[in-house]
């Protein structure tokens with residue numbers, strides 16, 4: 001009897017829990033492939049039978065039904081009753097995986113599939129050497145390398161938007177914005193978070209700082225979503241240039257990209273740029289302080305090994321300590337949404 005045959009049935013056995021993790025790569029690839037084929041986009045208008053869906057996607061008959069039903073078993077599709085039950089999006093996949101939806105996150109998944117899926121194959125090399133395992137393996141810098149190709153730049157920027165907007169409503173509530181007039185988002189990508197905050201708090205004005213290469217994407221997003229009269233773009237390098245002066249400085253998924261010295265530099269520069277009483281707000285998937293539970297943060301930190309020369313995710317307690325070192329007189333943290341937390345410091 002092999003290991004699989006001896007696994008307890010019902011999904012609750014100890015071996016099952018190991019195998020579920022072991023086969024996680026298969027589930028990931030089924031999801032990535034469904035996004036690549038546009039399964040959820042095809043189903044956006046109306047549910048389809050297996051035959052109709054297979055014909056739309058141009059799939060060979062051999063495994064199409066297994067592929068569709070694996071998506072059902074993963075909770076990514078619904079299927080009507082009976083042998084010819086029609087396949088349909090779930091409310092969640094309709095919202096996040098249909099290319100026509102404003103909340104589409106498929107760009108992020110396409111990026112995981114096209115880049116990270118392969119790079120994670122070299123995790124062992126990364127752990128042995130401490131070196132990144134992506135395009136910069138042989139020299140170069142992550143953003144410079146990614147941004148050489150406009151299509152990859154746009155995909156990365158949209159991926160950032162899809163991921164960061166999960167905590168947009170929570171962030172709009174978590175800060176007493178009425179006490180502040182201006183906000184600058186440092187490393188703003190397309191500026192989606194800023195746009196959301198400015199719509200939610202119409203007294204605020206904002207600027208997004210990012211590399212010059214990002215300007216076009218920022219401006220296109222602002223044209224679509226606004227508010228054009230209160231939102232500007234500042235091209236710059238957050239290490240080489242002074243940070244914009246504003247009452248609140250936001251850092252979304254920025255600190256984890258960099259080593260400790262660079263994290264400290266950015267927090268010191270934030271302190272210098274803020275007025276007395278101003279706030280720095282850092283939001284990302286902070287690892288829980290006991291380093292046992294936030295798997296997204298812990299795997300995210302391993303991802304920083306794969307992607308960057310020195311980046312790592314940290315706990316909220318670590319970050320509050322570095323804020324205090326930089327001079328912030330009061331610091332606190334607050335859960336936002338999912339694995340995302342914010343850490344704030346008041347000058």
Ligand SMILES: C[S@@+](CC[C@H](N)C(=O)[O-])C[C@H]1O[C@@H](n2cnc3c(N)ncnc32)[C@H](O)[C@@H]1O
Pocket residue numbers: 143160161163164186187188189190209210211214236237238239251252253254257
């Ligand atoms: C991981 S993304 C985070 C984007 C956004 N804040 C969010 O939460 O989705 C990092 C951003 O920092 C920008 N960036 C990287 N290095 C930079 C630098 N030296 N100066 C300014 N922006 C930089 C990148 O272009 C990218 O938009």
